[in-house]
Amino acid sequence: MTVTTIKKKKPQRSPLLTLLTGVVLIYAILPLVWLVLSSTKTQDDLLGSFGLWFGGEFALFQNIADTFAYQDGIFGRWVLNTVFYVVAGAGGATLLAALAGYGLAKFDFKGRRAVFAVVLGGIAVPPTALAVPTFLMFAKMGLTDTPWAVIIPSLVSPFGLYLMWTYSTEAVPTEILESARCDGAGEFRIFFKIALPLLAPGLVTVLLFNLVMVWNSFFMPLIMLKNVNLYPLTLGLYSWNRQATTVGGDVVYDLVITGSLLTIVPLTVAFLLLQRYWQSGLAAGSVKQ
Template sequence: MTNVLLTAPTTRTRPTRPRLRVRRSSHARPTRSVLLTVLTALVGVYALVPLVWLLINATKTQPDLFSSFGLWFSGDFALWDNVVGVLTYDDGVFGRWFLNTLLYVVLGAGGATLLALLGGYGLAKFDFPGKRAVFAVVIGAVAVPGTALAVPTFLMFANLGLTNTPWSVIIPSLISPFGLYLMWTFATEAVPDEIIEAARIDGAGEARTFFQVCLPMMAPGIVTVLLFTVVATWNNYFLPLIMLRDPDWYPLTLGLNAWNAQATTAGGEAIFNLVIAGSLLTILPLVVAFLLLQRYWQSGLAAGSVKE
């Protein structure tokens, strides 16, 4: 008789894996600071109140500017009449001032952006003797205010016989140390050296590598530098003030100041309503440019802020 040994079936147990506990970081949700919110609101009010004042008062007539509250509309809505008056006053000289400003911006700011682009790319991607010295000169030039160089620039252009000409405003506007520095840092982070080496191995020359490979990568930085130089040239006042004497070559800043000063001259006509309406027309191109190029501008400013 055989003994049958019955054994319980063995069950294989899988090895238990340690459970990972995911702890919610306290920094996952941005904290709200009441003080920071209040300060941001104050800065926003400080920046928007002048624009609101300008927009409201551009709709008023000359008498209503002094008889009504500055931050509210008056009885007569005269915005269109003021705009027509700005464009037709003194044989339409405002249009000439606008074209002069556009000329200074296209040649001055456009040339400054081009030079900053070429110089920044060269300093970022090429090694040469004296590169550290160039970096020190660029940083020093950024720290020097433009008004400190206005008088020496005037004396130099006076000796060359270029004062009271458009070149006396355009040529100094071609130099933008801050734009060069910004383009330098942007090209260092945005254009990898491996891509340039790959393009060279494929037989592309330096010009083709720059225009077809590197230039699209540097588009946000180019837009950022362009916006800075356009704003600086559009709002430039002190340099044209000391360089230009002929009102036909005035930019908008000098022209509106001349209109505003008419009220203090003997026999002058007070046209404050036209000055305010002209100021509104002057800032509209800058507002439109910022709104259209905002996304490129923000990405260009953030370049290099995060290091992988």
């Protein structure tokens, strides 16, 4: 008997690819480093010291306290508004995408091709192109300057629907659904008890995309909202920054930068906690068995 030894090939190294990856890494990390370092500086140090190093006084905690105390604590209100918009908008968009994607993948009905074309068309159209028509429609319905003006547009996610459609096709075996139907289970019970757990990785992926989209939403709240108490974080920090550049306005660049740092912390935590689900959701369906 002869034993054949199979040697594993070492992965090839490309100096050019390593260099390009390093450049991309620096490009991505450098603004974050600047943001973190700038958040530790006082207003004077921020304007008078080197941007990529600490200032004379470590003022991070004082800046955080001042950010939450400025203008009677309006920043805390913006945080709660953003969390509410994310829970209602991103959560609702994810659930609707799961329902619609599962239905399109597992039910055969007339018009599926037309729906597919509409979904692809929705992905191709940039949201800014629909901003003005959406504003005019909401203005006629009297929904502008209300939370609904931010939540309702967030519920429509063509890209999320497409992801759930393609993911449901492979992740949910048709045989399991037929077995549950034979046992007398209803369609909604089948979806929530059987299909939904199987769709968890894909759901997390869509949820993260929707979370980032709603959390960083700026243009739609800008044209929809006038009441400062309804602002999300992005629009609130923009108003502070615009105030700092206005003649006679308070120069609060330190608070704008500290608020920006606080804004990205929840997104970073969400990605770190859900990373393994996100990666498995992206890879699912890529290998045909």
